[in-house]
Amino acid sequence: MTLSMLDARRMAQRTATSSSSSPSIIYAPSPISNRSGRRAAANHGIRNGSRRAAGRMGLCSTVQVNCTLAMPQPNHGQKMRLQQQQQQQLQQQQQQQLSGKQVEEQAMLQCIKTAQSVPPSTGLLNPRGLRWQGSSLEAAYERCGAVCSEYAKTFYLGTQLMTPVQARCIWAIYVWCRRTDELVDGPNASKITPQALDRWEERLESMFQGKPYDVLDAALTDTISKFPLEVQPFRDMIEGMRMDLFKSRYHTFDELYEYCYRVAGTVGLMTMPVMGIDPNYKGPIDKVYKAALALGTANQLTNILRDVGEDIRERDRIYLPLDELKQFGISEEEVKAGIHKPSQGKVDERWRAFMKFQIKRAREYFQEAEDGVDYLDVKARWPVWSALILYRQILDVIEKNDYDNFSMRAYVPKSKKFASLPMALFRALVPKNK
């Protein structure tokens, strides 16, 4: 791969010699299945999330992004700062009793403010002050590209229409998200603790102060120096991973909505400053940001609906609002038992009605997202259309499977995925909302 031998060796040394107090990321040439990673976690009795459950888009064998749990031990000052921040956040939320939608809205407003605080395409850090420059930074970005192309081929392909700088920055964000996700959903998930997530958050804060810990962090730090990324959605995603450690039931849609924002809507907020808004768009900025958030929610809801059976069987998790289940006359126990009748080749009528309701709502979020894509800068539209069209197809497959997401996994064949790319390109180049 593209990392120099030296970098690779340094990383390997770090990994080998790391105690729980030093960081590393391993890139091994051997294949790894995220399924087995999650099973390992289950075997260790660790509550593990299911945002994406089985198989990842395009996951295959040559690049592995795998965070070890080793992280830098924070110094006293950093620890105190982080604790204070966390306490403040918690206090704020407790005092204000924020709903999921409010948590999302606060972050969105912060992102807009940050983006408007500097001239377009200007970052928040001074690039000259950064330690990683030149070929090692190049290598870091190339590595991010390799990871992105391996794990998310269609996003990667879509980024090819962007400027090289934009594309590289999207890859860097992708890799940070993937690594964050791997902490609770990867092969080392069984060892993850809340403290490890705290340390991951300290690394995040350091990046925003221009101090990356490793070469991949350096790519994101450089991205922060190029575009006005706001730290809050990154914090919020880590908080979403914390939710996965502790929470296995969602009582209302608002609780689930908060989760969706934290693990997926945040991606929209993180990437907006890099993608940019069409200079011809004269409408309100928040309309575009809300569309970005809606795409995250739509994707996440879809992911959840696809993986209902697997989540309950393998992780005792129900990412469905319990009050809505009740409204459809379905108990938690029935979901646990799998409310379908395989002997008759049918799902229960109540489940079918419940799923129709859930799918309809997911489609409404896709629609809200769709209404905003044309307002993105033209160069960013293709990967976004790809993400939207491909994920939405999963809902069609669930319907085709007669809503049986207990014994079947809605799967969009690769051929169909690739066949959608020209359609996504067409939608990107020929906008309707003009």
Ligand SMILES: CC(C)=CCC/C(C)=C/CC/C(C)=C/CC/C(C)=C/[C@@H]1[C@@H](COP(=O)(O)OP(=O)(O)O)[C@]1(C)CC/C=C(\C)CC/C=C(\C)CCC=C(C)C
């Ligand atoms: C330009 C572009 C499309 C950029 C997005 C690239 C990026 C930074 C992706 C990060 C994805 C990631 C690793 C998130 C971590 C949490 C997670 C795993 C969320 C789930 C994704 C699917 O993951 P997975 O690959 O595991 O899927 P499978 O299980 O294999 O199916 C999520 C479901 C959420 C991902 C969320 C998005 C792609 C939302 C993107 C929103 C935008 C880019 C905003 C678009 C703007 C407008 C105006 C509509």
